[in-house]
Amino acid sequence: MNTPNQALKQWISQAQQHLSPDRVVWCDGSQAEHKAILAGMVESKEMIPLNKDSYPDCYLYRSHPDDVARAEHLTYICTPHKEDAGANNNWLSPKEGHQRVDPLFKNCMQGRTMYVIPYSMGPCDSPYAQFGVEITDSPYVVANMYLMTHMGKEALEYIDKLDTNFVRGLHSTGDLSSERRWIMHFPDEMMIKSFGSGYGGNALLGKKCHALRLASVQAKQEGWLAEHMLIVGIENPQGEKTYIAGAFPSACGKTNLAMLIPPNTYKGWKVWTVGDDIAWLRPGADGRLWAINPEAGFFGVAPGTSQQTNPHAYNMLHRNAIFTNVAMTPNKEPWWEGKEKDDNTTTSLTDWKGQTHTASSATTAPMAHPNARFTVSCHNCDSFEKPGKAYQGVPISAILFGSRRRSLVPLVFEAKDWLHGVLTGAAMCSETTAAATGKVGVLRHDPMAMKPFCGYNFGDYWNHWLKVGTNLSQPPKVFHVNWFRQDSQNQYMWPGFGDNIRVLEWILKRCHNQVDSQETPLGVLPLKGDINIENTTVTGDTLNQLLTVNGPAYADHLTEVHNFFQTFAPRNPQALMDTCTKMINQLKNY
Ligand code: SAT
Ligand code: MN
Numbered sequence: 001m002n003t004p005n006q007a008l009k010q011w012i013s014q015a016q017q018h019l020s021p022d023r024v025v026w027c028d029g030s031q032a033e034h035k036a037i038l039a040g041m042v043e044s045k046e047m048i049p050l051n052k053d054s055y056p057d058c059y060l061y062r063s064h065p066d067d068v069a070r071a072e073h074l075t076y077i078c079t080p081h082k083e084d085a086g087a088n089n090n091w092l093s094p095k096e097g098h099q100r101v102d103p104l105f106k107n108c109m110q111g112r113t114m115y116v117i118p119y120s121m122g123p124c125d126s127p128y129a130q131f132g133v134e135i136t137d138s139p140y141v142v143a144n145m146y147l148m149t150h151m152g153k154e155a156l157e158y159i160d161k162l163d164t165n166f167v168r169g170l171h172s173t174g175d176l177s178s179e180r181r182w183i184m185h186f187p188d189e190m191m192i193k194s195f196g197s198g199y200g201g202n203a204l205l206g207k208k209c210h211a212l213r214l215a216s217v218q219a220k221q222e223g224w225l226a227e228h229m230l231i232v233g234i235e236n237p238q239g240e241k242t243y244i245a246g247a248f249p250s251a252c253g254k255t256n257l258a259m260l261i262p263p264n265t266y267k268g269w270k271v272w273t274v275g276d277d278i279a280w281l282r283p284g285a286d287g288r289l290w291a292i293n294p295e296a297g298f299f300g301v302a303p304g305t306s307q308q309t310n311p312h313a314y315n316m317l318h319r320n321a322i323f324t325n326v327a328m329t330p331n332k333e334p335w336w337e338g339k340e341k342d343d344n345t346t347t348s349l350t351d352w353k354g355q356t357h358t359a360s361s362a363t364t365a366p367m368a369h370p371n372a373r374f375t376v377s378c379h380n381c382d383s384f385e386k387p388g389k390a391y392q393g394v395p396i397s398a399i400l401f402g403s404r405r406r407s408l409v410p411l412v413f414e415a416k417d418w419l420h421g422v423l424t425g426a427a428m429c430s431e432t433t434a435a436a437t438g439k440v441g442v443l444r445h446d447p448m449a450m451k452p453f454c455g456y457n458f459g460d461y462w463n464h465w466l467k468v469g470t471n472l473s474q475p476p477k478v479f480h481v482n483w484f485r486q487d488s489q490n491q492y493m494w495p496g497f498g499d500n501i502r503v504l505e506w507i508l509k510r511c512h513n514q515v516d517s518q519e520t521p522l523g524v525l526p527l528k529g530d531i532n533i534e535n536t537t538v539t540g541d542t543l544n545q546l547l548t549v550n551g552p553a554y555a556d557h558l559t560e561v562h563n564f565f566q567t568f569a570p571r572n573p574q575a576l577m578d579t580c581t582k583m584i585n586q587l588k589n590y
Helices: 006-019 031-041 094-103 139-148 151-159 206-222 254-258 311-316 418-428 458-470 497-511 540-546 551-566 575-589
Strands: 021-028 047-049 059-061 074-078 089-091 113-121 128-135 167-172 182-186 191-195 225-227 229-235 241-247 271-274 279-283 289-292 298-303 322-324 374-375 394-402 412-414 429-431 442-446 477-481
Touching: 006 094, 006 113, 006 128, 006 167, 006 322, 031 047, 031 139, 059 074, 074 094, 089 094, 094 182, 094 225, 113 139, 113 151, 113 206, 128 139, 128 151, 128 206, 128 497, 139 151, 139 206, 139 322, 139 374, 167 206, 182 206, 191 206, 206 225, 206 279, 206 458, 225 458, 229 254, 229 279, 229 394, 229 497, 241 497, 254 298, 271 289, 311 458, 394 418, 394 497, 412 497, 418 458, 418 477, 418 575, 458 575, 477 497, 551 575
Parallel strands: 021 113, 059 322, 074 089, 074 182, 128 167, 167 191, 241 394, 394 477
Antiparallel strands: 047 059, 113 128, 182 191, 225 279, 229 241, 229 271, 279 289, 289 394, 298 374, 322 374, 412 477, 429 442
């Protein structure tokens, strides 16, 4: 393929010289190309075709066993000044960043194919689309980018006219050694260099690297926000749609919330899926915040996904899907923990590493990796709201911040105003999940669910959030939710999934000024009886517990949060510190 874009031409030719691939393939993004890539991987035994009848055009991919999640400790932001990356990021100077990875890339594609993937984040004709080109030697990446982005010929036509204004992403799986694995971001150069991992978040460079880490820096400069958020439209029985965006850490239910199906008693309610992972939010001329989903597919966590927990997701996985690190049944169907209700199948399964288990080799280890994933196009999803021509996005009425907290944090509360909302997001702590390498279940600070994804100093980030809000005449209301509270028997106290509509219903009523509430020092809480628990197993007593604010314990938590904010001094906003201090004092005696 040819391009009149001199900057692109030059970069590709430099890359080719440095990487020494056997051949270069420009991806056109056609279905025929996608099929051919998959067929090639079947031939080389990198992909296993799944059951043709029950899972047509579905494939299983098994990654290297040490390459199953994002590697946050190997992910760097390379800026001239360390303070611009902030204590929330690993930092190297751009010079050191390049020096660390460039030698690894030298001749790394000898004997391999170098794929050139032009892509757009957001529909190409959207005024908010951003373009990039990823170079990779991984056909798995090509196949996933086909599902996750708008890639190929059309994107290239836009890039042809862009001069240098596109992101350059260089990726090679290398030898997959975790000793030689780096994910480097160069915001000033709009460049990413990722070496040594084939895993989604590390290798599909349009996703976390471009659409969050680099885009967050660009958004700060241009007055918008690039966030780790789902976007949904909730339609009530009167046919009115209200859009909300929700920030939750990885593997905390964004996909489930984005595809929620209300219980039977919620007749006439419907949820439309706009996005499940990333939102680009811009102030509109009307003073509201407008959001687009820059992605074209879903890269979701498979374990736990079932006909009960997420019917839309479950249904969309039965055709044109790529499964990564799931288990497989003898008739070549994908399998994971929690797929079928009460299914305890562990024998005769082939686990995610390719080991087939018999009764005698039964093990308690999970058959699917806890971070096993599916990749599908958005168009597979029945509840997907298709973007229109020259797409400008949807107006956001509420922002949810959600963390995974077994104790302390109530089911829902509303922030008193934008400043308090920013504090609520910045104060988020959540238990770690299998989406990143490291221990699971450890409580850590995860402001706005952006700890792994904010491409610059959190202090500057919070200032930017405050600024964006003050420029909105109709800012979204901000809420905090926690679906994950547990009782003394470690049982979940809230049913979650489809029943979360009960909390969303209250949130919507708050957005439309249809329900009263009670003010507490933590925030605005529902009045007793305003969260509908009819036809659930939740008792009034449990709901009371879920909506109780433990003042002194919360004050302790916020004292720790205050210390955390302090680590971003002098860039942490004073207004945030003051509000936090005020809340601590009020909560102590509440
Ligand atoms: O692996 S990804 O980063 O793409 C998904 C996630 O962890 O949020
Ligand atoms: Mn995510």
